[in-house]
Amino acid sequence: MPTSPSQLETTLTRAWLKRGPLACALWPVSLLFGALGSVRRGLYRANILTSARLPVPVVVVGNIFIGGTGKTPLTIWLVQALREAGMQPGVISRGHGSADRSPRAVTAASTPQQVGDEPLLIFQHGGCPVMVGRDRAQAGRALLAAHPEVDVIVTDDGLQHYALQRDVEIVLFDGRGTGNGWLLPAGPLREPPRRRRDVTVINAAEMSPALASRVAPKNGLVVQMRLAGDAAERLVNRAERLPLAALAQGGQRIVAAAGIGNPQRFFAMLRGAGLRFAELPLPDHHDFLDQPFAALDTDVILITEKDAVKCAQIEHLKDDPRLWVVPVSAHIDGALAQQIVEKCRGRSTA
Secondary structure (H helix, E strand, O other), X not given: OOOOHHHHHHXXXXXXXXXXXXXXXXXXXXXXXXXHHHHHHHHHHOOOOOOEOXXXXXXXXXOOEOOOOOHHHHHHHHHHHHHHOOXXXXXXXXXXXXXXXXXXXXXXXXXXXXXXXXXXXXXXXXXXXXXXXXXXXXXXHHHHHHOOOOOEEEEEOOOOOOOEOOOEEEEEEEOOOOOOOOEOOOOOEOOOOOOOOOEEEEEOOOOOHHHHHHHOOOOOEEEEEEEEOOEEEEOOEEEEEEEHHHHHOOOOOEEEEEOOOOHHHHHHHHHHOOOOOEEXXXXXXXXXXXXOOOOOOOOEEEEEHHHHHHHOOOHHHHOOOOEEEEOOEEEEOOHHHHHHHHHHHOOOOO
């Protein structure tokens, strides 16, 4: 029987957390991957490959650990913090799943198929203009042309998109740290863990000194981020809310489903709220067209906001009364935003 993409993803994810037989077999290929990446970065440093600079400061939020580490909540927190500091942020993103090669503005009428689930979620909660496009520099220029009031651009992902110059780099990790410490495909890393950056953010309930030392350059700035949610909202009517504590005491049969890069992080948060449930991990950016909930005999299905933007536009899911969305928000020391603001204001705009 052929291996499905989700089975392959699960196999690799498990292999990347330790240096087992599969990881060791792939290690020679990771050396080639690392060498090619080093050559590519060198070509940009030598200006053999050219990169574009936008007329406003650019802040990149990204990761070197493949898969979800919490970039979208961090991006939403950052644009809100920049606005509170008096700046006018805009966001550019690749737009996972988008078929368009040219820049496309995210609007209230956009669908996840058109612009991607994460940019749509950022638009809904960030309160700022969002533009998607494969070429980040082109997307940035399009955003500035449409919104000349924007004075700082946040790039959702794009850490390895060296064709766009940046003023601040934020590298995000979660509790998995650097996994087995190897580059793809033997490990989960796109780049060496000690690559330069301005800030390291660790998305974890507890940030141990050992974890910080594994993921951050020596003497680099390290900041903790915690994701928290305390209520669920019914998908068919988001105004209908229930505290998670009430769900935990309700005696209902609950399934928690997550189509994100690290579903276990969502499940751990729900367990921390006292909930007991069956787990349904799904592949990252799952499209839900396979109707994964159709055969579930349960009272409540808890889903992430990232999944909710897709489920709300699917006919057989948008009116399913069992579906409840669990919004989360990022909690980060406000001093991080102040440092980013100071660095952005220290750059002269064109």
